[in-house]
Amino acid sequence: MRRLRTAIAGLPAAARACFLLALVNAVVWGAIVPPFQVPDETSHFAYAQYLAETGKPPPQGPGAAYSPQESYALQDLLFSQTIGDPNMRGVLTTAQNRVLQRDLSRGLSPLSEGGASPATNQPPLYYALAAVPYWISPSHQILTRLAIMRLLSALLAAGTVLAVFLFLRELLPGSPWAWTVGALMVAFQPMVDFIAAGVQGDNLLYLASAVTFLALARAYRRGLTRARAAGIGAACAVGLLTKLTFLALTPGIALAVLILGRRELATGRRRAVGLVALAAVVALVPFGVYGLLNLTAWHRGSFLAGGTVGATASTLPGGGVVTLHETLDYIWEQYLPRLPFMHRRFFAGTPLINIWLNGLVGRFGWLDYSFPGWVYTLAKVLLIPFLALALSGLLRARGAIRRLLPLLLSFGVMTLGLLVAIGYAGVRYQLSTGYPFAQARYLFPLLALYGLLGALVARGAGRRWAPVLGAGLVLLAMAHGLFAETLTISRYYG
Amino acid sequence: MRRPSAPPRNAVRFVLAIGVLGVLATLILDMSGAALRLSGSDGIKPQVFATVAPGGSTVCQAVGPLPPDTGAAKILVGTYGRPLPPLRMRFLDTSGSTVAAGGVRGGRQGYVVIPLTRSGRLSSVTRVCLSIGERFRLAIAGTPAPTQPVDEVIDGRPAPGVFSIFYLRARPETWWQLLPVLDHRFGLGKAPFFGRWTLPVLALLMLAVWAGAIRFLARELR
Numbered sequence: 005m006r007r008l009r010t011a012i013a014g015l016p017a018a019a020r021a022c023f024l025l026a027l028v029n030a031v032v033w034g035a036i037v038p039p040f041q042v043p044d045e046t047s048h049f050a051y052a053q054y055l056a057e058t059g060k061p062p063p064q065g066p067g068a069a070y071s072p073q074e075s076y077a078l079q080d081l082l083f084s085q086t087i088g089d090p091n092m093r094g095v096l097t098t099a100q101n102r103v104l105q106r107d108l109s110r111g112l113s114p115l116s117e118g119g120a121s122p123a124t125n126q127p128p129l130y131y132a133l134a135a136v137p138y139w140i141s142p143s144h145q146i147l148t149r150l151a152i153m154r155l156l157s158a159l160l161a162a163g164t165v166l167a168v169f170l171f172l173r174e175l176l177p178g179s180p181w182a183w184t185v186g187a188l189m190v191a192f193q194p195m196v197d198f199i200a201a202g203v204q205g206d207n208l209l210y211l212a213s214a215v216t217f218l219a220l221a222r223a224y225r226r227g228l229t230r231a232r233a234a235g236i237g238a239a240c241a242v243g244l245l246t247k248l249t250f251l252a253l254t255p256g257i258a259l260a261v262l263i264l265g266r267r268e269l270a271t272g273r274r275r276a277v278g279l280v281a282l283a284a285v286v287a288l289v290p291f292g293v294y295g296l297l298n299l300t301a302w303h304r305g306s307f308l309a310g311g312t313v314g315a316t317a318s319t320l321p322g323g324g325v326v327t328l329h330e331t332l333d334y335i336w337e338q339y340l341p342r343l344p345f346m347h348r349r350f351f352a353g354t355p356l357i358n359i360w361l362n363g364l365v366g367r368f369g370w371l372d373y374s375f376p377g378w379v380y381t382l383a384k385v386l387l388i389p390f391l392a393l394a395l396s397g398l399l400r401a402r403g404a405i406r407r408l409l410p411l412l413l414s415f416g417v418m419t420l421g422l423l424v425a426i427g428y429a430g431v432r433y434q435l436s437t438g439y440p441f442a443q444a445r446y447l448f449p450l451l452a453l454y455g456l457l458g459a460l461v462a463r464g465a466g467r468r469w470a471p472v473l474g475a476g477l478v479l480l481a482m483a484h485g486l487f488a489e490t491l492t493i494s495r496y497y498g
Numbered sequence: 499m500r501r502p503s504a505p506p507r508n509a510v511r512f513v514l515a516i517g518v519l520g521v522l523a524t525l526i527l528d529m530s531g532a533a534l535r536l537s538g539s540d541g542i543k544p545q546v547f548a549t550v551a552p553g554g555s556t557v558c559q560a561v562g563p564l565p566p567d568t569g570a571a572k573i574l575v576g577t578y579g580r581p582l583p584p585l586r587m588r589f590l591d592t593s594g595s596t597v598a599a600g601g602v603r604g605g606r607q608g609y610v611v612i613p614l615t616r617s618g619r620l621s622s623v624t625r626v627c628l629s630i631g632e633r634f635r636l637a638i639a640g641t642p643a644p645t646q647p648v649d650e651v652i653d654g655r656p657a658p659g660v661f662s663i664f665y666l667r668a669r670p671e672t673w674w675q676l677l678p679v680l681d682h683r684f685g686l687g688k689a690p691f692f693g694r695w696t697l698p699v700l701a702l703l704m705l706a707v708w709a710g711a712i713r714f715l716a717r718e719l720r
Contacts, residue, residue: 018714018718021710021714024710025707025710025711025714028703028706028707028710029707031703032700032703032704032707035692035696035700036700038687038688039687039688081687082541085539085541085542085543088543089543089544089545091536091539091544091664092539092541092543093536093538093539094687095686095687096536096537096538096565096683096686097538097565097566097686098686099563099621100686100687101686101687104687105690143689143690143691145689145690147688147689147690148689148690148691150689151688151689151691151692180718181718181719184714184715184718184719185719188711188715469509471510471719471720472506472509472510472513472719474719475510475513475514475517475715475716475719476513476517478711478715479513479514479517479518479521479715480517482521482708482711483517483520483521483524486521486525486704486708487524487525487528489704490525490528490529493680494673497680497683497684498535498536498673498676498680
C-alpha cells in the first residue's frame with residue numbers, strides 16, 4: 005500500500021489531474037447509460053455474476069447463460085424492445101418501475117447454468133476483478149450490483165488515460181503539453197466512455213494494451229532491466245488473461261522485446277537473453293495455467309475454451325469454406341479502396357469512413373443511435389486537415405522518430421496484427437451470418453496511438469502554436485463527449 | 499540556435515474561452531428546439547409493415563395501460579401512394595368503454611400523429627382499435643409475429659401481426675421544459691438508490707469536469 009502511495013505521489017500533477025477528470029467523466033457516463041445498454045453488457049455481466057457466485061468461469065454448456073435475476077431484470081427493463089430501434093424506450097413510468105423493483109425483490113436466483121454466450125469463451129481476469137464490486141455491493145439487488153460494478157470500468161478507463169499520459173511522456177519528453185493533450189483526447193472520446201459506462205471486459209483489454217505500449221516505450225528509452233522486463237510481461241499477461249484479441253498484438257510485442265534485448269547485448273549476452281526470457285515467462289506462464297485450468301478443473305472443452313474458434317474457423321454453415329484469397333481481399337477492403345483484381349466487393353461505400361471514422365465519431369447503444377448526419381460530414385471534412393497536420397507533426401519530429409524507429413516499427417507490427425485479426429475474424433463472421441462485423445471500438449487496444457496521433461496533430465501547427473491547437477483539440481473532444489451525453493439522454497429518457 | 503518563439507500571450511485562454519462560449523451557445527440552441535416528446539410505447543417495434551387492413555375496416559389489438567402523460571399517439575403507415583384515409587383511434591378498457599380517442603382526417607403516409615382526448619383513466623386501457631376510413635387499404639408498421647394467437651383482429655378476424663404505437667406528450671416541448679420529466683425518468687429502471695437527485699448531481703459533476711478541465715488546460719498549455 006505504501007509503495008502504491010509512493011508511486012501515485014511520484015506521478016506528475018498533470019497525470020493525476022487527467023486520471024481524475026477521466027474517472028469522474030466515466031462515472032457520469034456510467035450513470036447516464038441505462039443498465040445493459042452497453043454492447044454485450046448482458047453477457048459480460050452474466051459471466052461476472054456466474055464467476056462471483058461459483059468461483060469459476062462458465063462451463064459454456066447448453067443451459068441458460070443468464071441467471072433468473074438477470075432474465076427478469078432484462079424482461080422488466082424492456083431490454084429486447086429497447087435495443088435496435090432509437091425510438092424505443094425502456095422504463096419510463098413509475099408503474100413500469102414498480103413492476104421491475106417488485107420482481108427484483110422476489111429473491112430470484114443469481115445463479116445461471118453457465119451456458120454459452122458471446123463472452124464466455126474469453127479468459128476470466130476482468131470478470132474476476134468485477135466479482136469484487138459484485139461482492140462488496142451494499143445490496144444484493146442486481147441493478148445495485150451492476151451500478152457498483154460499472155465503477156470498476158470507470159476506474160479502468162481512467163487507468164487507460166493515465167497510461168496514455170505516461171506513454172506520451174516517454175515518447176515526447178520535451179513536450180509536456182502533448183502528454184496532457186493526448187491523454188485528455190482519449191479521456192473525452194465518447195465511444196471510449198460509452199464502453200467504460202458498462203460492465204464490459206474490453207475496458208481491461210484497453211488498459212492492458214495501453215500499459216503494454218507504455219512499458220515498451222519506457223524500456224526503450226531507459227533501457228531494459230529486470231523490473232521493466234517483468235513489467236512488460238505482466239502487462240501482456242493481463243491482456244492475454246482478459247481477452248484473446250490481445251493475441252493479435254503479440255507478434256509486435258515480441259519484436260519489440262527482441263529489439264530491447266538486442267540493445268542490451270552490450271551489457272552481456274546472458275543478461276540480455278535472460279531479460280527477454282523473463283518477459284516471456286511472466287507473460288506466458290499465467291496464460292498457460294489458464295489453458296490447463298480450462299482443460300482440467302474448469303472443463304471448458306479446450307485449451308482456449310473455444311475462444312478463437314469463431315474468429316478462425318474457415319468452414320461456413322452451408323458447407324463452403326472461407327478461402328485465403330477471400331480473407332486477403334476482405335482484410336484489404338476493410339481499410340483500403342478495393343483493387344481491380346479483387347474478386348468480391350465485401351463493403352458498400354468506403355469502410356475507412358463508414359466503419360472506422362463514423363464509428364469513432366459515434367455509433368452508440370447496441371449500434372442503434374447516432375448523431376445527425378451533418379456531424380459525420382463535418383468529421384470527414386476535418387479529417388483531411390487533421391491528417392495533414394499529423395503528417396507535418398511527424399516531419400517536425402523526424403529527429404526523434406529516427407531515434408525511436410525500431411520501437412515504432414514494432415508498434416506498426418502490433419497495429420498490423422490487430423487490423424489483420426479484425427479482418428480475419430470479420431470475413432468469417434460476415435460470410436457465416438450475413439451481418440457486418442467490424443466496429444470502431446475494436447481498434448481501442450491502440451488508444452495509446454490515438455493519443456499520440458492527437459499530440460502529433462497539435463505538433464503539426466509548429467512549436468509556437470502547438471499548445472494552442474492542442475487546447476482546441478481537447479475542447480473539441482470535450483464538446484464531442486458532451487453532445488454524445490445529451491444525445492444519449494435524449495435516446496433513453498427523452 | 500534560435501529558440502522558437504512562445505505562443506502569443508493568452509492565446510490558449512482565448513481559444514478556450516471562445517470554444518466554451520461556442521459549446522454553450524450550441525447547447526442552449528439544441529435544448530431550445532421544441533417537438534412532441536415521447537411518453538412511451540406499446541413495446542412493439544415498427545420493424546415491417548405487419549398489418550395490412552382494407553379500407554373501411556377496424557383493426558383491434560391488446561395493449562397495456564397508457565403512460566399518464568400521454569396526449570397523442572403516433573403510428574407508421576403506408577398508403578400505397580394514395581392520400582391518407584381518415585383514421586380514428588380508440589383506447590378501450592375491459593368493459594369496452596372508450597378511455598381516450600382521437601383521429602385525423604387525412605394527410606400523407608409516414609409517421610402519423612393522432613391527438614387524443616381523454617374520457618377515462620389511461621391506466622385502465624386494455625385494448626386499442628384503429629378504424630380506417632374510405633375504401634383504400636392501409637399498411638401499418640409493427641411486428642409480424644403476434645405475442646398471443648389472437649392479439650390482433652381485423653373486423654373481428656384474427657390477423658397475423660401487431661402494430662406499433664408510440665405515445666406522445668400533449669404539446670411540443672423544449673428540452674428545458676422537459677427537464678422535470680427527464681429528472682423523474684432518470685431515477686427509473688435503475689438501482690433503487692438512484693432517484694430524482696441523479697440528474698442534478700450528474701449535471702453538477704459534468705460542470706465540475708468542464709470547469710476542472712478548462713482550468714487545467716489553461717494552466718498546463720501556457
